[in-house]
């Protein structure tokens with residue numbers, strides 16, 4: 001990290017990553033901070049360099065490249081395109097849609113979409129540390145709110161569970177769940193929140209299992225407290241409305257249920273770094289995760305997939 005200088009403006013960014021060689025050198029430092037390590041024989045040493053970024057292990061002659069077995073593997077796009085996309089993705093205040101990225105990069109829509117989806121997979125891995133302290137948990141509905149429906153609990157396939165840490169860093173976690181059943185909510189809370197934390201929810205029976213799972217459970221029954229949800233649970237209420245605004249604004253509301261989770265990952269990555277003054281550092285984190293995340297297939301990023309599958313990541 002100390003060895004790497006981070007660009008602070010787009011101008012400096014373009015200068016620093018002017019060609020694929022400069023990009024590859026940066027990735028090598030992220031992937032092998034202690035020097036090239038051969039994936040076949042684990043020997044650490046200076047590799048031989050061949051054309052098109054091929055690296056050859058001096059000990060066993062194994063051929064590899066800096067992007068092999070990462071999310072950037074087998075890309076037909078120049079590394080400069082990936083870098084440019086990551087820069088725009090991490091510096092645009094509200095992110096950007098595949099449509100906007102298509103224009104910005106001058107690629108096809110399909111390419112822009114595939115890049116975005118791969119970076120979203122890389123974002124999953126960075127959000128593994130559990131929330132702690134006092135955490136508000138609630139669900140919200142994304143898209144297709146049923147006319148006259150109460151809260152859509154158990155009725156919609158676009159229910160999003162949200163956890164918001166009230167102290168410390170104020171981090172969030174989100175998950176697209178099939179419905180607001182106790183089973184789904186229990187699983188979400190266990191994955192997102194440290195045992196022993198205080199979980200603040202409303203009176204929904206789906207949260208009744210939390211005490212038995214090792215959490216302190218603070219329950220506010222909204223209808224009897226007389227306060228609307230945004231007063232008694234301000235954290236989740238605020239995050240839910242920001243999420244909805246982001247989907248409507250940046251993505252024009254066009255998020256299909258099978259891809260909702262990947263958008264939630266991007267929103268979470270972005271939200272949890274909202275106070276970072278150094279955009280270069282956010283770019284750095286994303287590229288670092290991209291190097292540490294195993295490849296995904298194009299069909300995986302095109303047709304939706306279970307992102308939790310990737311949460312463990314590579315290495």
Ligand SMILES: [Zn+2]
Pocket residue numbers: 038039040041042043057058059060061062
């Ligand atoms: Zn080797």
